[in-house]
Amino acid sequence: MKLGLQLGYWQRNADDATASVLAAERLGYDSVWTAEAYGSDAFTPLAWYGARTSRIKLGTSVAQLSARPPVTTAMTAMTLDALTGGRLILGVGASGPQVVEGWYGQPFARPLARTREYVEIMRKVWRREEPVTAGGPHYPLPLPGGLGKPLKLITHPLRPDIPVYLGAEGPRNVALAAEVAQGWLPLFAFPDKIEEMYGDALAGAPAGFEIAAMVTVVISDDVRAALNGVKLMLALYIGGMGARHRNFHADIIGRMGYAEAAEHIQSLYLAGRKDEAFQAIPDELADGISLVGPPGRIRERLELWRKSPVTSLLVMGPRDEPTLRQVRDLVLG
Template sequence: MRMGEDLRLGLNLGYWQRHADDATETVLAAERLGYDSVWTAEAYGSDAFTPLAWYGARTSRIKLGTSVAQISARTPVATAMTAMTLDHLTGGRLLLGIGASGPQVVEGWYGVPFPRPLARTREYADIMRQVWCREEPVTSAGPHYPLPHPGGTGLGKPLKLITHPLRADIPLYLGAEGPKNVALAAEIAHGWLPLFALPGEIERMYGDALAGARPGFDIAAMVMVLITDDVRAALDGVKMMLTLYIGGMGAKSRNFHADIVARMGYADAAQKIQELYLAGRKDEAFHAIPDELADGISLVGPAGRIRERLQPWRDSPVTTLLAMGPRDEPTLRTVRDLVLG
């Protein structure tokens, strides 16, 4: 497992909030400054692929990642076609991150069943790789994505991708939080996209799950980076984000973000935060988040403080730091100098 090597640096733009967000100038600045990659996301607003196509048409070097594209939003072959097309148009720069999302979004927004996300992800990845390899017409025994469809008219036939992909093995990343899902990423993917990570706890929490990873496996951790002299305000910004994810991004009986915080050693806090949030007491939920947790998963404060707090990330298995937050060129430059300097 990698320890103490240089980190790669990427920029995670996330998904659009209330208003459309064309981050072209930010992406162009990141490319000029030597960032390795830029990533987009989707929830139930903007999609992950269209902004990447937009940015890819305006750049020439920076890699383009989805963090993550939700597997329930598209059939496996639809995602495979989209990935192949975008990879061609950008000269082989796509990094395809996929994830299962959660039952509220999958069943409430996409209208499909959520159960067995690991089995669905494995089957999904297998079908996409069949599409890209073009060794033979694509088939799948299912049970989640049977090809050809066993019902309907009965006229379905196995097909082979018309276009020859630029790359037959587009790098695949999994957004994963639970140990079994991380183990699946290590087994079948090129990388893992952790949303929340305490660098000093990664080996304890996921060492066994990562044991089977291929050489060069990329752990691309999303880390909120806020450069400011006001550490208190910066920590509060991280806590606002955590309040939403721990408290409201999932049902009380199934919230993967609360689960991971519990496994980090904050089980009592996670339970209290979720109970307060779901009871409508959001301000109390915010204040229930430990500063230590918010500080541990982020990099906030003056540049000197961030430089010191980068060392645990350098000593961890993380190989790529995906900065969330920086948008203007001076801040992007400072982050670059801190991480890559």
């Protein structure tokens, strides 16, 4: 199993994680990842960290499809990949209707079809076999009825096959990742339920397909306090990161076996009763998707991840070098 450092969003001037990234590279972490929602973008922090490192892979988790046309993402990825010596892993995802429609002013219709089209166009750009054309309907190239003509990328990519991972939560999205991408980025994963939930969706995955799961890690003798930190995050995602009738995060918690709890948590959160929403999150749910507690307890729970199809753990939480070393020794030791 490989180990990655998930930094999440860059949020403020003081949030420069260069020291953490350099420590992770020294300690043998395979990758470092940044994210975007409606604040910082995912690529600029990676360029910053990539300029200061030489070996660690650089991943987006995830770059939002609606933020950029597919050729723009392809150009950005090609440039960053070349400048960092072929270290980019391009994670992309459809996001959700609240962000896509509210922030980007784009329709959210048919996310699977849009994702498939998006990835196909990016691969055409990188291969440079011919001027890029696409029949649409979501990203037609050239624009029908206009003055544009098919164009070919001016710059030769360092790699014409930059790895693409999909951020996906529903079984159909995961099946699409197994079909068109080199990896899948699950946000919430119950290691002992992955086969049950996604076995059919992953059945067509090619050899070497990567599953890079994000997992909150808190090394502490106070298990209750550690679980509470995970529950705070879950309350936000289940309750507030989506519309009442279309929240993909709540849906996945439901598929894990907590549908009634997810509905109750969301109702409380949207009613402004956030403390009650927090209290309503089952301990076993928070514990199942995280690695918290003293080292012995984490080491024991890591066995569930090792038995799962997950190939990389992208740890969220640790930033200081002693803790990063401790996590490394637990996961890779």
